Every structure is written in structure tokens, then in C-alpha cells.
Amino acid sequence: MTGVEGYMYPNEIRLYWSVLIVLYPYITGLVAGAFILASLERIFRVEAVKPTYRLALLTAMAFLLDAPLPLLFHLGHPERAWEMYFTPHKTSAMAMFGYVYLWYLMAVLTFEIWLDYRRDIVLRSQQTKGILRVIYKIMTLGSSNISERALNIDERVGWLVTLIGIPSAFLLHGYVGFIFGSLKSNPWWDSPLMPVVFIFSAMVSGIAAVMLFYMLLTKMRHKTIDMRCVDAIAMYMFYIFIIDFSLEMLDLVHRIYEANESFRSLNFLVHTKLYFSQIILQILIGTITPLVLLFITQVVKLPEIARKRMYTVSGILALIGIFAMRWNVVIGGQLFSKSFLGYTSYKIHLVTREGLLVALGLTMLPLIFLWILLKLLPPWEDEGAHAPAAGD
Amino acid sequence: MNGFKDIEHLFRFAGLFVIAILVFLVVRGFIVPKSFGEYGHYRAAAIPQIAALPLHYAGHQACISCHSDIQAVKSKGMHAGVNCEACHGALEKHVLDPINVVPVKLNTAVLCVRCHAASAAKPKSFPQVNAAEHANGIACETCHNPHSPAIDAGGTK
Amino acid sequence: MKTTRRKLLILLPAAAVAWKYVLAGTPEQAPNYTMTDHWWGMLIDISKCIGCGNCVRACQTENDVPDGYFRTWVELYHRSDWHLENPIVISPDGGKEGFPSMKPDPDGEYFFVPKLCNHCADSPCTQVCPVGATFITPDGVVLIDQTYCLGCAYCVQACPYGCRYIHPTKRVADKCTLCYHRITKGLTTACCENCPTGARQLADLKNPNDPIHKFLNTHKVQVLKPQMATGAKVFYNDLDGSVR
Structure with a gap:
């Protein structure tokens, strides 16, 4: 077998979790992070981030719709996936995840978006024509009551849903971390910090994604970027990033200090096969650089254009760094032997079922979902829902 | 309302x-x-x-129920603990259809060294030989009866 | 007398089929098998293993194990002096074709370690299966329902011993069944049947007459990775501390 150094158990030479399993926590992380940003405005009354509230909800939705697809492509028998819902094994974190996902998709996100957009949906169902009209009609669920009292009730129910949504978002992504963190067989994953690290890195990536989308889409619409909003988002991103980085460092320091039986093997791995993706990409480029940039924007009074550029660069680097973190967890956890006596290699193929093309496609797909959602349910306050362009 | x-x-x-x-x-x-x-x-x-999955190895009991003569020789020798199929291969098919499915004659030159080739990794008490020096190309069964391999005073040529 | 019976059987092939069940098979009457009367495990005596690879070949023949994957395999350890932490381990093609001849090393120790599914009583692999496609039977064997398995590979990740793999064509999890189709008919496993030195012994821990009890009560045995607390039921005699 190619790429084996030292001794691997013979069944360990191949990796059973591919790049698609890297994508899956990355995408669910973006969902959870975007939702947390939306809840900042709703629950914590951070008025400054209001311009991104709806965009954050739609971003969360677009990525949530994509999230199970990498899993389905990865399964040996995707046609049996329904078994997760019909006979869920209560001791399996993965089985429970199926329910958490459905709960989050339907009870939280869909409901909240529906409540928030109900007035727009009803108005559009009366103003549009053709197929769009039918779509909006279905979305009203046959009720066109947008009296002040009804909308007021929606507002309060929506607040409650967001309140439930925050722990749900934590649960959604904490569970993904737990899937890895609860395996005693694998010392690279086995850590109670794993779910927490996953949640905080998810928040960083989700916030960064919504911030970038907001700046990009505003530019594309030839409007001015609300700097008060972007400054606030960047500040939150900075603080959460610090917590995320501290947790990751705590995990690292703990491992180095404790130096248990797996340490020599994992240490070697980090200095060889994972050196680029872990040390360079994840820590130096993807974490420390954006943290320094964000720190500068917090302490130095910079002109608007410089801030925008620094936010953009930090956002992109954070997204890369967190993707690298997922990669290092999922792929890194399979590169060493559970005998601690050897290492294998991961070779990604281009056009196989779990290959690079499928992975790229599944990364691009949420952008298409988001584009459709933006067309269907425009989140922009400055455009208004009263006079949508016909055939928008 | x-x-x-x-x-x-x-x-x-x-x-x-x-x-x-x-x-x-x-x-x-x-x-x-x-x-x-x-x-x-x-x-x-x-x-x-x-x-209900199909068997491939019939098991020692199935072999000796017919080949009790071989078992009588084998049970007294050094290979008493070695089951028939360990050398002769999977023979459930032969048990089900003894006439049409006949086991192939074994090549002792290949077979014996699988276990008895000398290696420092093997337990010291296990009989091991360097085949080239030991037999000089002569087939093992010239001197040893595979079913009872020890060459005793009488000699089983 | 004996040869006469043999000839008779050859003359009567139909009778031969019957013979198989009558003679070989008093225990082979599967209906007599009661799951709750058994609790299966295995005993591996390292001091007897010669690394011939017979068990690996037998397993592949009996269970149609795909090339390059292993339900059982044999490792050759070379541990020098006191360096318990970094033994040199090889297992060319799982030991299927045996091992190269080793030169004596006065400063070290060689030994073979056969591995297979430990049929853990508290198995981490069955715990994580999202749909109940892998489970421990009432007689203590960890099995996979391959018509129900999703092929998510979570169980493969959860096994600390590397005993599971995803079958390349069936695309479901696969592993040692402890030859469940044999042991329920009163036969031993393919690997034990074909072990020339008796280094592998199938053990029924619920059967008071099984020789395993005498062995366990008179020897110092160990399971692999006891710190994993999996309730492993494959017991090793003479297991070196360097084995992982």
C-alpha cells in the first residue's frame, strides 16, 4: 500500500471518512454561526447588526439545506438513510443528530423565517403574477391575515422561537463535535472540549460568512455598507474568535503537558503530515493573522476603507482557517494508527463519489440556495416589500 | 372568536x-x-x-467419520492436534459429494515449510528446519509421513 | 473394516450426504442451539503461534473476505530489550502468506500476535451505530446486519482495535462474525479449525466444561487495550506489554 509509514492495522490503511465528512461539520458550523448572529439582534437587542438579521437567517437556511447532502453522498447505502429516523439508536450520537437536524430545520429556522416574512409573503402573493404568485400563495398557508395584532403576535412568537433557537443551534453543532469527541478509540478526537471548540469555531465561521455576504451583496446592489453594522459584527467576531482560539490552545497545551500514550504519535503527525494544514493554515494563517488584523481594527482608529479591507481579509482567512480545522480533525484523526506505530496518507480523487468535484459542488450549492432565497424573500430593508419589481 | x-x-x-x-x-x-x-x-x-451462511470447511469430525484409518495414524503422532483441513484445505464440498469432488494431492515441498521453515520469530520449542540444508531438495515425504512425521527407530519410509 | 466403510460411502453418494449430518452432526442440529446457553469468546496463546498465516487464509476462504481487508490478521512484533514503547511491527498482507524468516536477535524478542474482533461485551462499535445494524447477540457475538447497514463507517471509527472495514463492493461495514454460521452448528471457527498448533481456541464462557475455564484459572492472561474497558472476550496468554 502506498503512503504508509511504520505500522498501520491492515484495515486502517484506507480512510473511511473522506473530504465530504470534512464539509459536513464545516457547513453545519456556518448554519449555527449565522443563526447566532441573527439572534444577537433579536434576543440581545444589538440594534447595530439589524441590517444583517434577515440575511443571516437566509444564509443559515441555505447552508442547512445543503448540510445533509455530503453525508448522503458519503453513505454506502444512501437509500437506507430513512432508517436513522425510523429506528434511531438511542446510544448513537449520529442517530440523535438526525432528529436535532430536523427539529432545527423545521421548528426553528423555517418557522422563524416564515413568521418574520409573513407580511412580505402575503403582500407578494397579492402583487405578483404567474408561478411566483402560486409559490407565495402556498407559503401563506392560506392565511392572509396581516392585521397589526396578528403581526404583533408573530413578533412575540418569533422572539420565543429565537430563544429556543439559540440552544438548538448550540445543540446542532455541539452534537457534531460530540460525534467526534465521544469516541474513546481515537485520542485525536476524544476530548470533552471538542463540542465546545466546534461551537465557538462555528460561530466565528458563520459570523464571518454573513459579514462577507453582507458586504458583497451590498456592493452588488450599489448601496452603501452600514459601517456601524459591520464594525459591530467584526467586534463580536473578534471576541468569539479569542474564546475559540483560547479553547483550542487549552486543548493543545493540555495534550502536550499530559503527554499520554498517544502523544508521541500525534506530535509527530502534527509536525509532519499535518504541518501545513494545522500549523501553517489553521493556526498561523487562519487564526493568528485574522486575530491580529481584527485586534488592530479594535485599538487603532482606521479610516473606513481600511477597516472594510481588513474585515474582508480577516473574514476570508477565518473561513479558510476553520475549514482547515475541520480538515485536521476529520482527516488528521485517521492518518495515524490506533496502534500509535504508524501513519497513512489521504489521497483525494477528482471524480469519484466522494471526490474533489463532488466536494466543490456541495460547497457551491448553498450559494445557489442562497441566491434563490434572496430572490424569493429579499432581506433588504432599504428596498421594502411594498413595491417589489414585477417578475423579480 | x-x-x-x-x-x-x-x-x-x-x-x-x-x-x-x-x-x-x-x-x-x-x-x-x-x-x-x-x-x-x-x-x-x-x-x-x-x-445460515454456507460452510467451506467441514470440520475435523466430518473428516474422521470416514477417514478413521488416517486418524488412527495421525492421533499417535506429532500432528495429532493438526486438523485435516489445515493442510488439505476447505473440503465441505468433498463431504457433500465425495465422488465428484476429490481433494488435490498436496505438494509437501511447499506445504511443510509454511510451518517448519526456520525463523527466530517462532517459539523455540517448535520444530524448525532450514529446508535447503535439511533436505537438499528431496521431498519431505521421502523420509517423513506427513500424518505422523517423527522418524522413529523403525522408520516410516 | 474401516476401508470397507469408506468404499461403501463412495458407492452411495446419497448416503454420504446423510452421513454428514448423522455422524459429523449431532451438534450440527441447529434447532438444538439455544442462544442464551452460550457466551462466546476466544483464547489466543501467543507462545504457540508460529505465524504460518493459516488462520488468515482460512478466514478469507470461509467468509469471502475481500483482498486487502482482514477479519483476522497476524502481526509480527520485534521488541528490543526494554523499549516497550516502540516495537517494530510488520504484517505483510495481514500475514496471509506467512512471514519472512527472522535472524536471531540476542537483544530482543520476537513474537506473533493474531488479531480479530474481540466481540466486546461493552462494544464501542455497537454503541455508535445510528440504526441498530450492528449488535451483540444473546450469545455474545458482535454481528452486522448487512441488509440494514447504512455504510456510514461510524463503527469503523469507534473500534479501538481496527477490526472493522467497509466492504469495497457491498459498501457496508464488515468484520469477524466469530464464524457464527459454524459455532451455532457445533463446529469451531475457521481460524481455530485451521490453526496447526492450537494457538487459537474458541471458548464458550457459559459452558462449565469448556477447557477455557481451566486455562484461565491456571494462567496469567490479558486482553488487548484493557484501558479501553470494552469488555473484550478474546483472551491472550503470554501477551507482551509492547502489544497495542
């Missing part, structure tokens, strides 16, 4: 949920295998299915 009018749309949404859950429960009732959960959280019918 006026109060209900303004929350009616919420009930419509909840109604969708209830319908979805009902459909789920009905489908679940049909689709979950009947034996699921009989012993635990799995399909109990899988156990007899796995137990």
Missing part, C-alpha cells in the same frame, strides 16, 4: 407539523422490519440469516 382569528395562521403551521408527524408514524409502522427489537435494538431475523 375574534382573538382566535389573529393566531389562526399559527395553527395552520402547527397543522402541517401534526400531519407530517402522523404520516411519519404511519409509514414507520409499515416500514420497520417485524423482528426489530425482539432481542434488542436490531433486526432479530438477521441472526438466523447470518447463522
Whole structure:
């Protein structure tokens, strides 16, 4: 077998979790992070981030719709996936995840978006024509009551849903971390910090994604970027990033200090096969650089254009760094032997079922979902829902 | 009644949920295998299915029920603990159809060294030879009877 | 006398089929098998293993194990002096074709370690299966329902011993069944049947007459990775501390 150094158990030479399993926590992380940003405005009354509230909800939705697809492509028998819902094994974190996902998709996100957009949906169902009209009609669920009292009730129910949504978002992504963190067989994953690290890195990536989308889409619409909003988002991103980085460092320091039986093997791995993706990409480029940039924007009074550029660069680097973190967890956890006596290699193929093309496609797909959602349910306050362009 | 009018749309949404859950429960009732959960959280019918997989090795008892003459020789020698199929291979087919399925004659030059080639990794008490020095190309069974390999005073040529 | 019976059987092939069940098979009457009367495990005596690879070949023949994957395999350890932490281990093609001849090393120790599924009583692999496609039977064997398995590979990740793999064509999890189709018919496993030195012994821990009890009560045995607390039921005699 190619790429084996030292001794691997013979069944360990191949990796059973591919790049698609890297994508899956990355995408669910973006969902959870975007939702947390939306809840900042709703629950914590951070008025400054209001311009991104709806965009954050739609971003969360677009990525949530994509999230199970990498899993389905990865399964040996995707046609049996329904078994997760019909006979869920209560001791399996993965089985429970199926329910958490459905709960989050339907009870939280869909409901909240529906409540928030109900007035727009009803108005559009009366103003549009053709197929769009039918779509909006279905979305009203046959009720066109947008009296002040009804909308007021929606507002309060929506607040409650967001309140439930925050722990749900934590649960959604904490569970993904737990899937890895609860395996005693694998010392690279086995850590109670794993779910927490996953949640905080998810928040960083989700916030960064919504911030970038907001700046990009505003530019594309030839409007001015609300700097008060972007400054606030960047500040939150900075603080959460610090917590995320501290947790990751705590995990690292703990491992180095404790130096248990797996340490020599994992240490070697980090200095060889994972050196680029872990040390360079994840820590130096993807974490420390954006943290320094964000720190500068917090302490130095910079002109608007410089801030925008620094936010953009930090956002992109954070997204890369967190993707690298997922990669290092999922792929890194399979590169060493559970005998601690050897290492294998991961070779990604281009056009196989779990290959690079499928992975790229599944990364691009949420952008298409988001584009459709933006067309269907425009989140922009400055455009208004009263006079949508016909055939928008 | 006026109060209900303004929350009616919420009930419509909840109604969708209830319908979805009902459909789920009905489908679940049909689709979950009947034996699921009989012993635990799995399909109990899988156990007899796995137990019914075909045999390839017939087992020592099946061999000696016919070849008791060989067993009589073997049971007194050093290879008493070695089951027939360990050398002769999987022979369930021969047991089911002894006339048409005949085991191939074994090549002792290949077979014996599988176990008896000298290596420092093997337990010291296990008889090992350097085949080239030991036999000088002469087939093993020239001197040793594979079913009772020790060359005693009488010599089993 | 004996040869006469042999000839008779050859003359009567139909009778031969019957013979198989009558003679070989008093225990082979599967209906007599009661799951709750058994609790299966295995005993591996490292001091007897010669690394011939017979068990690996037998397993592949009996269970149609795909090339390059292993339900059982044999490792050759070379541990020098006191360096318990970094033994040199090889297992060319799982030991299927045996091992190269080793030169004596006065400063070290060689030994073979056969591995297979430990049929853990508290198995981490069955714990994580999202749909109940892998489970421990009432007689203590960890099995996979391959008509129900999703092929998610979570169980493969959860096994600390590397005993599971995803079958390349069936695309479901696969592993040692402890030859469940044999042991329920009163036969031993293919690997034990074909072990020339008796280094592998199938053990029924619920059967008071099984020789395993005498062995366990008179020897110092160990399971692999006891710190994993999996309730492993494959017991090793003479297991070196360097084995992982």
C-alpha cells in the first residue's frame, strides 16, 4: 500500500471518512454561526447588526439545506438513510443528530423565517403574477391575515422561537463535535472540549460568512455598507474568535503537558503530515493573522476603507482557517494508527463519489440556495416589500 | 372568536407539523422490519440469516467419520492436534459429494515449510528446519509421513 | 473394516450426504442451539503461534473476505530489550502468506500476535451505530446486519482495535462474525479449525466444561487495550506489554 509509514492495522490503511465528512461539520458550523448572529439582534437587542438579521437567517437556511447532502453522498447505502429516523439508536450520537437536524430545520429556522416574512409573503402573493404568485400563495398557508395584532403576535412568537433557537443551534453543532469527541478509540478526537471548540469555531465561521455576504451583496446592489453594522459584527467576531482560539490552545497545551500514550504519535503527525494544514493554515494563517488584523481594527482608529479591507481579509482567512480545522480533525484523526506505530496518507480523487468535484459542488450549492432565497424573500430593508419589481 | 382569528395562521403551521408527524408514524409502522427489537435494538431475523451462511470447511469430525484409518495414524503422532483441513484445505464440498469432488494431492515441498521453515520469530520449542540444508531438495515425504512425521527407530519410509 | 466403510460411502453418494449430518452432526442440529446457553469468546496463546498465516487464509476462504481487508490478521512484533514503547511491527498482507524468516536477535524478542474482533461485551462499535445494524447477540457475538447497514463507517471509527472495514463492493461495514454460521452448528471457527498448533481456541464462557475455564484459572492472561474497558472476550496468554 502506498503512503504508509511504520505500522498501520491492515484495515486502517484506507480512510473511511473522506473530504465530504470534512464539509459536513464545516457547513453545519456556518448554519449555527449565522443563526447566532441573527439572534444577537433579536434576543440581545444589538440594534447595530439589524441590517444583517434577515440575511443571516437566509444564509443559515441555505447552508442547512445543503448540510445533509455530503453525508448522503458519503453513505454506502444512501437509500437506507430513512432508517436513522425510523429506528434511531438511542446510544448513537449520529442517530440523535438526525432528529436535532430536523427539529432545527423545521421548528426553528423555517418557522422563524416564515413568521418574520409573513407580511412580505402575503403582500407578494397579492402583487405578483404567474408561478411566483402560486409559490407565495402556498407559503401563506392560506392565511392572509396581516392585521397589526396578528403581526404583533408573530413578533412575540418569533422572539420565543429565537430563544429556543439559540440552544438548538448550540445543540446542532455541539452534537457534531460530540460525534467526534465521544469516541474513546481515537485520542485525536476524544476530548470533552471538542463540542465546545466546534461551537465557538462555528460561530466565528458563520459570523464571518454573513459579514462577507453582507458586504458583497451590498456592493452588488450599489448601496452603501452600514459601517456601524459591520464594525459591530467584526467586534463580536473578534471576541468569539479569542474564546475559540483560547479553547483550542487549552486543548493543545493540555495534550502536550499530559503527554499520554498517544502523544508521541500525534506530535509527530502534527509536525509532519499535518504541518501545513494545522500549523501553517489553521493556526498561523487562519487564526493568528485574522486575530491580529481584527485586534488592530479594535485599538487603532482606521479610516473606513481600511477597516472594510481588513474585515474582508480577516473574514476570508477565518473561513479558510476553520475549514482547515475541520480538515485536521476529520482527516488528521485517521492518518495515524490506533496502534500509535504508524501513519497513512489521504489521497483525494477528482471524480469519484466522494471526490474533489463532488466536494466543490456541495460547497457551491448553498450559494445557489442562497441566491434563490434572496430572490424569493429579499432581506433588504432599504428596498421594502411594498413595491417589489414585477417578475423579480 | 375574534382573538382566535389573529393566531389562526399559527395553527395552520402547527397543522402541517401534526400531519407530517402522523404520516411519519404511519409509514414507520409499515416500514420497520417485524423482528426489530425482539432481542434488542436490531433486526432479530438477521441472526438466523447470518447463522445460515454456507460452510467451506467441514470440520475435523466430518473428516474422521470416514477417514478413521488416517486418524488412527495421525492421533499417535506429532500432528495429532493438526486438523485435516489445515493442510488439505476447505473440503465441505468433498463431504457433500465425495465422488465428484476429490481433494488435490498436496505438494509437501511447499506445504511443510509454511510451518517448519526456520525463523527466530517462532517459539523455540517448535520444530524448525532450514529446508535447503535439511533436505537438499528431496521431498519431505521421502523420509517423513506427513500424518505422523517423527522418524522413529523403525522408520516410516 | 474401516476401508470397507469408506468404499461403501463412495458407492452411495446419497448416503454420504446423510452421513454428514448423522455422524459429523449431532451438534450440527441447529434447532438444538439455544442462544442464551452460550457466551462466546476466544483464547489466543501467543507462545504457540508460529505465524504460518493459516488462520488468515482460512478466514478469507470461509467468509469471502475481500483482498486487502482482514477479519483476522497476524502481526509480527520485534521488541528490543526494554523499549516497550516502540516495537517494530510488520504484517505483510495481514500475514496471509506467512512471514519472512527472522535472524536471531540476542537483544530482543520476537513474537506473533493474531488479531480479530474481540466481540466486546461493552462494544464501542455497537454503541455508535445510528440504526441498530450492528449488535451483540444473546450469545455474545458482535454481528452486522448487512441488509440494514447504512455504510456510514461510524463503527469503523469507534473500534479501538481496527477490526472493522467497509466492504469495497457491498459498501457496508464488515468484520469477524466469530464464524457464527459454524459455532451455532457445533463446529469451531475457521481460524481455530485451521490453526496447526492450537494457538487459537474458541471458548464458550457459559459452558462449565469448556477447557477455557481451566486455562484461565491456571494462567496469567490479558486482553488487548484493557484501558479501553470494552469488555473484550478474546483472551491472550503470554501477551507482551509492547502489544497495542
